[in-house]
Amino acid sequence: MDSKLGQSKPLMIATGVVLVLWLIAAAFPFFWTVWGSFKVQADFFSRASFWDAIFGPATTRQTGGAFTLDGYQGAWVEREFYRAAWNTVIVTVCVTSISLIFGTLGGYALSRSARKYTMWILMAALVFRAMPHITLVSGYLLPFFELNIWGYLPTAIIVLVAINQPFTIWMLHSFFQSIPKDLDESAMVDGCTRFQAFRWAIMPVMWPGVITTGLFSFLLAYNDFAVTAMLLNQDNQTSVPKINSFLGTVQTEGTIMYAVAAVVSATVPLFILVMFFQRQIVSGLTAGAVKG
Amino acid sequence: MRHRDFAAFILPSAFAMVLFIALPILSVAVQSLFVEHEQVVVTVESCGPFGCETQEKVDTQATAALRAEQPLGRFNGLGTYLNRAHLAVDEIGVILSDNDGFGDVMARIYNLPFYKALAFTLVYTALVTPLAMILGFAVALGVNNIPKIYKGPVIFLSLLPYIVTPLIGSLILFWMINSDGVIGASLQWLFDDPELSLKASPTLTWVTLIVYGIWHMAPFPFVVFYAGLQTLPQDTLESAMIDGANRWERIRYVVMPHLVPLATFVGLVLMMDNFRVFEPIIGFSSEANATSLSWSIYNDLNGQVDQLFGSAAATSILTMLGVIVLLMPVLIRTWREFNRKAH
Known part of the structure; x- marks a missing residue:
């Protein structure tokens, strides 16, 4: 295989070196921060030597052990990070499920129609997909203030669903195109309506595509900062804007380890997600490229 | 598919997009033509023991009433x-x-603030897009060569920078490059300069943000190119070898034509995502030295005293025009392809 690809020994060594350096760059920051989140500030941001962050002499001095849960205690209990985490759960679950319901219906329709308006919808979706989210947010604020719906979770959820739609229908559109048309058309010949054909012929085979798309809807909702930071009030904040609001207050009070602990807490679900759904994420990332 | 069925299926999705994407774009366009009311100023005469003097005072009540009555502000045209x-x-x-x-x-x-933001946004997009693709391709070649059992864990670690929340990723790196952090301290030691700070100079801030961008984005081209390398047409490669094609000719005439469409796709998605660069500027607190278009909008909307809707809307419209210019080639291609398929 290698000889077919046309790779020579020097090239293989070079790519091997790049790979090792890349792996260190990609993974080291996360492990460093996870480890450091169990130390005190004097160790994690040590003026003396960064070895302190590894062995934690100040942590031992201050708390009696080499590891401390002070940061987590401060973030989760004292600063009530659990509220933000719960809001994140509500937002991501709702956004993912509603996006998928809307998206499967829309994506299916787009994949089974070759009319002119199909193309216009797909092109509009492409433009919408490219719009920076914050430009849309500047359009929401004033109307939402006037309608008195600013600050509530349902508002942010429906906005995130809408922002998610262009991506979701593009992805599901190309997925449904890979399901043979004969499947639902033969069901319709047997007397099913279009919806029954979708329900009984398509739905049983669509789950791989739906799960992959769902992962990306989840990531968009989970990783969003622009929408949730601007559209939710203090009480309804989700984790990411909450971490940002930590920064303003913790730096003055010398409790930056709260923010570090919160950051690690918010990264853990993503770690688990990649661990279990690595194959789906990889196939989702490549889907658009392979199918054009 | 019948029109009626199509309409029924697409309705929820289309409704959401019209209501929360198309209408907001219109709303932004309208808002950009208006500007906040000036404060209502009244002249009051106050008489004290040393005579009377007239003072100009802001009538907060009247200002608030005016703002409540016409929330859009006053018409300002293209001002x-x-x-x-x-x-x-x-x-x-x-x-x-x-x-x-x-x-x-x-x-x-x-x-000038707008051009400052535009300059950084364009430089960031223009540098991060190709550099992330090159790094991603090199990593894909590397992963292609390692034994199969290592591939899973290697791909897992490689995906992390891309999957992690951009704000969180930039914070993690920001804490490390801090002069008390591990990278910051190591750089000071390496260059033997205890004053060295990546946050102080504009150039170093730009470099930091661009390095962050490459780190964050590279996994995406890596995954796509890696998948592309798995589906290389083996038969064509073998027949090329039998026909006597040397290594370079095989790369030039078999491998590259296979990967170019992938590279176009990756380049486009990266460009769209890089153009909206926003979270790293907050995570790295770099607003003094580097701002982006998205950040300017956020800053206008997040004003401590007044939210500058008009100003944010104008920047938004200019940003959207930029996005459409960037997207033009793809839109034309999609349109052509669809027409070819339809006929």
């Missing part, structure tokens, strides 16, 4: 677009008519 905070037409005119050469023009234009 917001042309003012100093956006296209700065007058200022540019002055700079162009009176300057000390090209460098001076550039430096002075760069000091």
